[in-house]
Amino acid sequence: MKKLLSANQAIAWAANRAGCRVAAAYPGTPSTEILENIVQFKDVINCEWSVNEKVALEIGIGASLAGVRALVAMKHVGLNVAMDALMTFTHIGAIGGLVLVNADDPSMHSSQNEQDNRSLAKFARCLLFEPADSQEAYDMVVAGFELSEQHQVPVIVRITTRTAHTSTIVDLGAGERIEAPAIPYVKNAQRNVAMPAHGRLMRFAVEKRTAALRALTEESPFNRAEAGTGDLGIVAAGVAYQYVKEIFPDAPVFKVGLSFPPPIEKIRAFAAGVKRLVVIEESDPVLADQIRAAGIPVMEPHMELHMMELNPARLAALRAELLGTPAPETPKPEAGIPVRPPVLCSGCSHRGPFYILGKLKATVCGDIGCYTLGSAPPLSAMDTCVCMGAAIPVAIGMRKAGLANRRIAAVMGDSTFFHAGMTGLLDVAYNNIPITVMVFDNRITAMTGHQENPGSGHTLTGETAPAARVADIARAFGIQRVHEVEPYDLARLEQVFTECLDSGEPAVVVVRGPCVLHEKWAGKFINAVDADQCTACGACFRLGCPAIVRGEPKDPEGKRFKSRIDPQFCTGCNLCAQVCRFGAIAPAQGRNAS
Amino acid sequence: MTPLASLFNVSLVGVGGQGIVLTSDLLALAAVQAGCDVKKSEIHGMSQRGGSVISQVRFGAKVFSPIIPDGQSDVLVSFERTEALRWAHLAKPGARILVNDMERIPVTVSSGLQAPLRDADQRLAAYPGLMLLAANPLAEQAGNLRTANVVLMGALSTLIPFAEAHWQAAMRERIPARLLEVNLRAFALGRHAVGVSP
Numbered sequence: 012m013k014k015l016l017s018a019n020q021a022i023a024w025a026a027n028r029a030g031c032r033v034a035a036a037y038p039g040t041p042s043t044e045i046l047e048n049i050v051q052f053k054d055v056i057n058c059e060w061s062v063n064e065k066v067a068l069e070i071g072i073g074a075s076l077a078g079v080r081a082l083v084a085m086k087h088v089g090l091n092v093a094m095d096a097l098m099t100f101t102h103i104g105a106i107g108g109l110v111l112v113n114a115d116d117p118s119m120h121s122s123q124n125e126q127d128n129r130s131l132a133k134f135a136r137c138l139l140f141e142p143a144d145s146q147e148a149y150d151m152v153v154a155g156f157e158l159s160e161q162h163q164v165p166v167i168v169r170i171t172t173r174t175a176h177t178s179t180i181v182d183l184g185a186g187e188r189i190e191a192p193a194i195p196y197v198k199n200a201q202r203n204v205a206m207p208a209h210g211r212l213m214r215f216a217v218e219k220r221t222a223a224l225r226a227l228t229e230e231s232p233f234n235r236a237e238a239g240t241g242d243l244g245i246v247a248a249g250v251a252y253q254y255v256k257e258i259f260p261d262a263p264v265f266k267v268g269l270s271f272p273p274p275i276e277k278i279r280a281f282a283a284g285v286k287r288l289v290v291i292e293e294s295d296p297v298l299a300d301q302i303r304a305a306g307i308p309v310m311e312p313h314m315e316l317h318m319m320e321l322n323p324a325r326l327a328a329l330r331a332e333l334l335g336t337p338a339p340e341t342p343k344p345e346a347g348i349p350v351r352p353p354v355l356c357s358g359c360s361h362r363g364p365f366y367i368l369g370k371l372k373a374t375v376c377g378d379i380g381c382y383t384l385g386s387a388p389p390l391s392a393m394d395t396c397v398c399m400g401a402a403i404p405v406a407i408g409m410r411k412a413g414l415a416n417r418r419i420a421a422v423m424g425d426s427t428f429f430h431a432g433m434t435g436l437l438d439v440a441y442n443n444i445p446i447t448v449m450v451f452d453n454r455i456t457a458m459t460g461h462q463e464n465p466g467s468g469h470t471l472t473g474e475t476a477p478a479a480r481v482a483d484i485a486r487a488f489g490i491q492r493v494h495e496v497e498p499y500d501l502a503r504l505e506q507v508f509t510e511c512l513d514s515g516e517p518a519v520v521v522v523r524g525p526c527v528l529h530e531k532w533a534g535k536f537i538n539a540v541d542a543d544q545c546t547a548c549g550a551c552f553r554l555g556c557p558a559i560v561r562g563e564p565k566d567p568e569g570k571r572f573k574s575r576i577d578p579q580f581c582t583g584c585n586l587c588a589q590v591c592r593f594g595a596i597a598p599a600q601g602r603n604a605s
Numbered sequence: 606m607t608p609l610a611s612l613f614n615v616s617l618v619g620v621g622g623q624g625i626v627l628t629s630d631l632l633a634l635a636a637v638q639a640g641c642d643v644k645k646s647e648i649h650g651m652s653q654r655g656g657s658v659i660s661q662v663r664f665g666a667k668v669f670s671p672i673i674p675d676g677q678s679d680v681l682v683s684f685e686r687t688e689a690l691r692w693a694h695l696a697k698p699g700a701r702i703l704v705n706d707m708e709r710i711p712v713t714v715s716s717g718l719q720a721p722l723r724d725a726d727q728r729l730a731a732y733p734g735l736m737l738l739a740a741n742p743l744a745e746q747a748g749n750l751r752t753a754n755v756v757l758m759g760a761l762s763t764l765i766p767f768a769e770a771h772w773q774a775a776m777r778e779r780i781p782a783r784l785l786e787v788n789l790r791a792f793a794l795g796r797h798a799v800g801v802s803p
């Protein structure tokens with residue numbers, strides 16, 4: 012059975028094929044579609060959106076120790092959150108096969124940083140696979156479950172944005188599920204309770220296991236030499252292999268698929284057959300450094316290859332450097348094309364609160380989600396964004412540092428609050444920190460494509476669930492000043508925000524309004540601008556709403572423009588009418604939908 | 606049909622929400638129908654928020670890189686005029702550049718933070734392979750403005766050596782039954798608009 016599948020889709024099929032019984036993840040681009048595709052097997056794979064990645068991995072650990080196969084998926088920074096669990100679990104060791112799919116995002120297409128998590132796999136002494144396409148993602152996940160069980164080792168499959176979101180033809184074989192019988196559970200404290208006395212024994216076991224894995228990787232069919240001509244040999248891993256095959260079609264290539272532990276002796280033999288060896292891998296020189304450390308000379312090209320996503324053009328430039336071939340000429344991009352950054356949607360429930368925070372000149376510690384777009388002009392209403400949940404502790408730190416601005420707000424969405432914001436809020440309550448924590452609660456994980464979360468009332472599989480209420484959590488933590496407000500009444504937002512920011516005590520404001528994309532929410536009307544009343548003051552443009560566009564010029568020089576509302580995009584949120592001081596914006600005639 | 610001997614590269618660009626990912630899915634499925642190896646690569650994530658979106662489809666006897674090198678696209682399909690200029694360098698010199706003749710002004714321009722592009726018409730006209738198609742009115746004629754992407758695909762189908770049945774099979778595989786009729790109509794209108802008789 013052949014199918015056109017992204018690596019994320021192929022991984023879901025592989026989990027089913029390998030008899031996986033438990034799957035858990037927290038959404039994060041580019042890994043989100045893995046669990047969204049595993050749901051089709053929910054009758055045989057118990058799957059969930061976890062509250063965060065650490066919880067997801069710990070659930071996978073529990074399932075593994077109970078003797079069944081488990082898959083856990085997360086984006087690269089998710090593993091930072093889950094690292095505590097991984098570092099001890101690698102000491103304890105898997106029982107049922109455990110595969111952790113970890114999606115790196117070179118070039119940061121949808122991430123706040125770039126990091127090469129292959130170093131974390133090496134750090135944790137896990138088996139590491141690097142698929143180059145969807146077929147390999149499928150084959151490696153299936154093999155990963157087997158090897159994890161045989162060697163009691165957590166297996167990491169490192170995909171990248173390019174592999175995760177590229178569809179290629181996958182041969183699923185017969186495709187049907189092969190049940191993996193649960194390994195009978197045996198209570199064994201020495202094996203499963205990590206504490207100093209046991210940990211010391213485990214520590215030696217880890218190194219013994221890694222030595223066995225070094226032998227295994229030398230024999231793996233995922234590591235293979237491909238014959239070619241010329242004196243330049245190339246070691247390639249992950250999607251970089253595809254670029255190598257395209258740009259260096261004749262070169263001898265050593266394809267690394269199982270990359271930790273690296274197949275050093277096989278690479279040594281390959282290197283002996285060529286005059287020069289170069290390693291092409293995406294992001295850090297993780298393989299290159301290990302090959303060099305084994306005493307095998309590896310060239311370091313002059314051109315920079317370790318930051319940002321690789322692509323055929325960068326490899327063509329490398330080819331020119333290494334083989335002295337002329338650099339390929341490529342057409343130059345047109346100059347002066349206006350950029351088109353992502354923006355908060357028209358009708359977005361985050362726009363009004365950011366507009367008011369800007370007006371109040373608050374220092375705003377932000378967080379990860381759609382609302383990070385509140386930092387962009389013209390709203391420009393965010394001072395910091397670090398990582399999931401950091402908004403609150405960063406705001407605490409700023410307050411403790413004695414920042415001159417006493418109006419300090421921490422802003423995050425509902426999913427981020429449940430993921431890693433609650434501990435920060437408890438710190439605010441416990442230590443009586445006079446900052447205002449604002450949760451922009453649209454009851455969905457919007458940025459990654461509308462996944463359910465603990466506040467949304469539903470689970471991954473569509474079951475109803477208790478909807479956790481942020482205000483109740485805040486009160487339970489001991490915060491006295493807690494407000495819930497709706498997002499489209501600017502005067503009310505300004506009143507509540509001002510009161511909280513100036514109160515000198517801990518405060519929580521929950522701004523509750525659904526994501527306009529998710530619930531197809533729209534007001535009962537759409538707005539229009541009366542061109543006779545419009546003075547071209549520009550106030551409505553400062554909302555940054557994509558529905559508000561330039562209308563006719565106000566002056567003959569065409570320097571100032573009246574506004575116009577594009578009826579195709581207006582949702583009737585009515586923020587623009589509230590910021591217009593000249594009464595020029597009102598509901599359009601004849602569109603009362605009631 | 607036998608697989609194409611050499612690689613055929615199509616880049617599809619536009620603004621988030623215009624149906625670019627669906628169109629590239631359909632193109633990739635049509636390539637499978639035609640017996641080709643195929644890779645379809647897209648960058649999404651924040652794209653739903655109105656940003657610039659790009660998807661690339663390569664097919665032929667054997668495809669390695671999912672990314673099409675700049676200047677190597679046999680066809681560039683742009684769902685919007687400004688995006689056609691932003692990504693024009695992806696096309697081979699002289700290659701067909703199929704553009705939906707509509708404009709979506711970036712919010713940074715509409716709010717006055719960036720200068721508007723005043724010479725877009727002249728710049729576009731400088732590309733010898735330019736094919737402007739007003740897909741939106743044809744989509745409305747088909748019965749749903751949201752099928753403008755499939756109107757464009759109909760036009761694109763005249764530039765690619767697949768049988769019409771391959772495209773139709775791809776649509777049947779990927780498009781929900783209740784939307785199939787309107788999309789088949791949109792596809793036929795797009796094909797007809799660039800000179801293929803219905």
